[in-house]
Structures are given as C-alpha cells and as structure tokens.
Amino acid sequence: xxxxxxxxxxxxxxxxxTNYDLEKIxxxxxxxxxxxxxxxxxxxxxxxxxxxxLGARAALEAIEDAxxxxxxxxxxxxxxxxxxxxxxxxxxxxxxRLGAKRAAAxxxxxxxxxxxxxxxxxEQFIQTGAYKKILVVGAEKLSKITDxxxxxxxxxxxxxxxxxxxxxxxxDRGILSFELGADGSGGKHLYEKGxxxxxxxxxxxxxxxxxxxxxxxxxxxxxxxxEDVDFLIPHQANIRIMEAARQRLELPEExxxxxxxxxxxxSAASIPISLYEEVxxxxxxxxxxxxxVGFGGGLTWGAIALRWGQ
Numbered sequence: 360x361x362x363x364x365x366x367x368x369x370x371x372x373x374x375x376x377t378n379y380d381l382e383k384i385x386x387x388x389x390x391x392x393x394x395x396x397x398x399x400x401x402x403x404x405x406x407x408x409x410x411x412x413l414g415a416r417a418a419l420e421a422i423e424d425a426x427x428x429x430x431x432x433x434x435x436x437x438x439x440x441x442x443x444x445x446x447x448x449x450x451x452x453x454x455x456r457l458g459a460k461r462a463a464a465x466x467x468x469x470x471x472x473x474x475x476x477x478x479x480x481x482e483q484f485i486q487t488g489a490y491k492k493i494l495v496v497g498a499e500k501l502s503k504i505t506d507x508x509x510x511x512x513x514x515x516x517x518x519x520x521x522x523x524x525x526x527x528x529x530x531d532r533g534i535l536s537f538e539l540g541a542d543g544s545g546g547k548h549l550y551e552k553g554x555x556x557x558x559x560x561x562x563x564x565x566x567x568x569x570x571x572x573x574x575x576x577x578x579x580x581x582x583x584x585x586e587d588v589d590f591l592i593p594h595q596a597n598i599r600i601m602e603a604a605r606q607r608l609e610l611p612e613e614x615x616x617x618x619x620x621x622x623x624x625x626s627a628a629s630i631p632i633s634l635y636e637e638v639x640x641x642x643x644x645x646x647x648x649x650x651x652v653g654f655g656g657g658l659t660w661g662a663i664a665l666r667w668g669q
Contacts, residue, residue, distance in 0.1 A: 360527040360528065360529070360530065361486075361527070361528050361529070361530055361532060361533030361534060361535075362481065362482040362485035362486055362525050362526070362527065362528070362533050362534050363525065363526070363527075363528030363532050363533025363534060363665065363666075363668070363669060364523045364524070364525060364528075364533075364665070364667075365425045365427075365492075365524050365525070365526040365528065365669055366421045366422060366423070366424035366425025366426070366427070366523065366524035367420075367421050367424055367521075367522070367523050367524075367631070367634065367635050367638060368416075368417045368418060368419065368420025368421035368422070368423070368424055368521070368522045368523075368635065369417050369420065369519070369520065369521040369522070369628075369631060369632045369635040369636075370413050370414075370416035370417040370420070370519065370520045370521075371402050371519050371622065371632070372402040372403060372404040372405070372408065372413070372518050372519065373402070374402060374403045374404070374405065375400050375401075375402060375403075376400060376401055376402070376403050376517075377389075377399065377400040378392045378393065378398070378399060378400065378514070381513065381514055384507060384508075385507065385508060385509075385510050385513055385514075386510050387510045387513075387514055392514045395597075395599075396514065396515060396597050396598060396619070396623075397597065397598025397599075397601075397617070397619045397620055398514065398515065398619055398620060398623045398624075399620045399621070400620070400621060400622075400623070401516065401517030401518075401621075401622055401623030402517050402518055402519055402622055402623075403502045403517065403518055404500050404502060404518040408500065408518075409443045409500065410439055410441050410442060410443055410449055410498050410499060410500045410520075411443050411449045411452040411453060411456070411498070413498045413499075413500060413518065413519060413520035413628075414437060414439075414449055414453055414496045414498030414520045414522065415452075415453055415456050415457065416520065417496060417498065417520035417521055417522040417628075417631075418435075418453055418457060418494055418496050418520075418522045419457065420522070421494065421496075421522040421523055421524050422457070422494065422524060424524075425492075425524040425526070427492060427524065429457045429458040429459040429460075430458065430459065430460060430461060431461075431491075431492050432457075432459040432461065432462045432492050432493070432494050432524070433461060433462060433463070433484070433489075433490035433491055433492055433493060434462050434463045434464070434465075434481070434484060434490050434493045434494070435450040435453055435454050435457075435459060435462045435463070435464040435465075435493070435494045435496070436450060436464075436465060436466075436467060436477040436480060436481055436493065436494070436495050436496070437449040437450040437453065437464075437465075437466045437467070437477070437495075437496045437497075437498060438466070438467045438468075438469065438473025438474045438476060438477040438495070438496065438497045438498075438627035439466060439467075439468070439473065439496075439497070439498050439499055439626075439627055440468060440470050440471075440473065440499060440501075440504075440551065440626055440627065440655075440656070441499050441500045441501055441503060441504060441626075442466060448464060448465060448466040449466050449496075449498065450464035450465050450466050450496075451464045453494075453496065457494075459494070462494070467480065469541075469627075469655060469657060469659045469661070470549070470626060470627070470655030470656035470657055470659060471594050471596065471624070471626045471627060471629065471653050471654060471655030471656070471659075472539075472594075472627075472653045472654055472655040472657070472659040472660055472661045473497060473626070473627035473655065474495070474497035474521070474627045474628070474629075474630045474631055474651075474653065475537070475539070475630065475651060475652070475653050475661030475662065475663055476539060476659070476661055477495045477496075477497070477627075478495055478523075478525070478534070478537070478651075478663055479534075479537040479539055479661065479663065481493040481495050481525045482525065482534050482537070485525060485526070485527060491526060491527060492524060492525070492526045493524070493525045493526075494522065494523075494524055494525075495522065495523050495524075495525055495631075496520060496521070496522040496631075497520065497521050497522070497626075497627035497628040497629070497630065497631045497632075498519075498520035498521075498522075498627065498628055499518060499519065499520070499625050499626040499627055499628045500518045501516040501517065501518060501555070501624075501625065501626055502516065502517070502518050504551055504553070504554055504555055505554065505555060506554035506555065509554070511557065511559055512554075512555050512556070512557050514623075515596075515623055515624045516555065516623055516624050516625070516626070517622050517623035517624065517625050518625065518628075519622055519625040519628045519632055520628050520631075520632075521628050521629075521630070521631025521632040521633075521634065521635055522631060523631060523634075528668070528669045529668075529669065531666060532646075532666045532667070532668045532669055533665065533666060534663055534664070534665050535577075535580075535581035535583070535648075535664045535665060535666060536577045536578075536580035536581040536663070536664045537577060537580075537661065537662065537663045537664070538573050538576045538577050538580065538660075538661060538662045539659075539660075539661045540569075540573070540659065540660045540661065541657050541658065541659045541660070542565075542657070542658045542659075543657065543658075545561070545565060545657070545658035546656065546657060546658060548561040548562050548565070548658065549562050549655070549656040549657075549658065550656055551656070562658075563597070563599075563600065565654065565658060566596065566597070566600045566654045567599075567600055567603040569654050569660045570593060570594075570600060570601075570603065570604040570607075570652050570653075570654060570660075571603060571604050571606075571607030571608075573652050573660055573661065573662035574591070574604055574607060574608055574650050574652050574662055575607065575608075576662065577650060577652075577662040577663060577664040578650065578664055580664070581664045583648065583664065585607075585608045585609055585610075586609075587648050588608055588610060588614070588648055588649075588650055589614065589643075589647035589648045589649065590614055590615075590616065590637065590642065590643055590647055590648075590649045590650075591604065591605055591608060591610055591614060591615045591616065591649075591650050591652070592616045592630055592633050592634050592637070592649060592650070592651040592652075593605070593615065593616070593630075593633075593651075593652050593653070594624075594629050594630055594652065594653030594654060594655070595616075595617075595618055595619035595622065595623075595624060595625070595629040595630075595632075595633060596619070596624045596629070596654070597619075597624075598617070598619055598620075601615065601617070601619070602615075604652060608650070616633040616634070616636070616637050616642075617633075618632060618633045618636055626655065627655075629653070630651050630653055634649075634651065638667075643667050644667065645667060645668035646666065646667065646668055647666070647667045647668075648664065648665075648666055648667075649664070649665045649666075649667055650662060650663070650664055650665075651663045651665065
C-alpha cells in the first residue's frame with residue numbers, strides 16, 4: 360500500500376481585493392502587477408478570522424470528501440507561517456474544533472514549501488503503518504503580516520486554506536517520491552520581521568532554478584520522465600517562475616495549474632488550493648501523474664510526484 364489523497368477541501372475568504380483597489384493605497388498599477396506577477400486579485404480574510412478559522416473550513420470539506428469521521432483521523436499536520444499564536448498550535452486548535460479526539464497534532468513551518476513538507480511527513484507515518492489517516496492542512500492569513508505600503512510585497516499575498524486527507528491507497532496510486540531541501544544561507548532574502556521582507560531579484564533567481572530542478576529530481580526518484588507528467592501544480596508565487604517550471608517539464612500550458620490570478624500568493628495554502636480547483640474542474644483524472652512543487656522562505660523547497668486516485 361502507498362499513502363495517497365483520499366479527500367480534499369479548500370476555503371477562500373469572501374472579500375476580493377483587486378489590483379485597482381491597491382492602486383488607491385500604494386504607488387502601483389494593475390498593469391504593473393499583472394505583467395510582473397500574473398496576479399489580478401486576491402482574497403483577504405476579515406479581521407476577526409484567524410488562520411485556524413480558515414483551516415477548519417478547508418479541513419471539514421476534506422474530511423467529508425474522504426467519507427470519514429473526525430474520530431478516524433490519527434494525526435493533524437498544519438503547514439503555516441501565520442499561526443494564530445506561538446502555541447497552542449493551529450493543529451491543536453483544529454483537533455478540538457473538528458472533534459478529532461484521537462489525533463496527534465503539530466504545525467510545520469517551512470513557509471511556502473510547508474504543504475509539501477507536511478505531505479512528505481505524513482507519508483512516513485502511513486508507510487510505516489503507525490497511522491492510517493492523516494489530515495494535512497495548508498492555511499495562511501498573510502494579510503496580517505503584509506506591509507500594505509510596500510509595493511514590492513504588498514501586491515503579492517492573499518489569504519486562504521487547502522486541506523487533504525492522506526490514507527492508504529493501492530500500490531499504483533499515491534505518493535511515488537518526494538524531495539525536500541533547504542538553504543539557510545538564503546534566509547536573508549525572504550523573511551518575516553513584523554512584515555514580509557523580500558529581495559525579489561534573489562528569490563526569483565533561486566525559484567526559477569530550484570522549481571525546475573526539484574520537478575525533474577522527483578521524477579527521476581520515481582523512475583519516471585517528464586514525458587510521463589500529466590499535470591503540474593506549482594506554488595502560485597509568480598507566473599514567470601511557474602512558467603519556467605512548466606517549460607523545464609516541456610508541458611503545454613493547459614497542463615499547469617494557474618490560480619495566481621484569482622488568489623495571489625497564499626504561501627502554504629497555494630498548492631492544495633490549486634490542486635482542489637483542478638480536481639473539481641475535472642482536469643485531473645484517476646491515474647494521472649501529478650508533480651507538486653514549491654519554494655519558500657528558509658530558503659526551502661520541496662516537490663512530490665503523485666499518481667492520482669485510490
């Protein structure tokens with residue numbers, strides 16, 4: 360048996376903030392944002408919503424989609440860079456709220472790579488037989504650490520959450536391989552000090568190189584080639600970075616998920632939100648080979664090759 364996705368959910372806040380809205384509060388323009396990032400709008404959570412509120416909504420849908428009860432969940436792993444507080448963890452808050460009384464709970468902090476890190480961690484528990492069903496959530500309220508006066512970062516980020524339930528699937532489905540990596544010496548290029556701070560030029564160069572390399576690496580680990588890939592789910596950070604990864608895999612445009620124009624960069628929530636949208640749109644089908652790849656502050660990176668289905 361392998362570990363694979365047996366349920367999926369997502370939550371997007373109702374409030375839409377367009378590029379035109381940002382024109383009114385900072386020195387920027389719709390044209391400047393779109394051409395450099397691919398973002399047209401983003402969702403912003405209300406002041407009274409916490410990261411755990413976003414995550415709980417996505418988690419409930421994933422649990423329902425998996426056709427299981429919360430009591431069947433053995434572990435909850437939440438990837439987030441914007442927890443409600445230092446502790447208790449967002450995962451513990453969700454455990455109580457969902458009624459997952461048997462579940463162990465922990466948060467993972469790997470910025471925008473967090474969901475990949477969490478998936479790879481969850482897989483280990485299932486592969487060893489220690490646990491059977493694990494809820495993995497990527498949830499972020501980036502609006503609370505965004506500097507809305509900084510045109511270089513304020514236009515990029517949005518709020519949201521995505522969730523999956525991992526469980527046992529057949530040997531020809533599920534997670535085939537993964538890669539995780541970090542370069543702490545690059546931490547100075549993307550970090551949080553009250554607000555998000557970023558050296559855009561250095562992060563761009565790193566991301567363009569690493570997204571492509573990691574995508575190829577997980578395929579090689581699984582004994583596959585880029586010709587085997589049916590769909591690419593890249594972290595939705597910048598359309599030019601995403602396009603570089605797509606071109607490295609020599610995929611047609613319709614085989615790459617693109618949600619950045621609607622939601623902006625939602626950090627650890629970006630990949631599960633995108634996966635959800637493509638699955639629900641019928642673009643990902645049983646047996647399809649998916650590559651999920653991301654990068655983030657740390658600097659960190661990660662990729663997973665996954666055969667969709669149970």
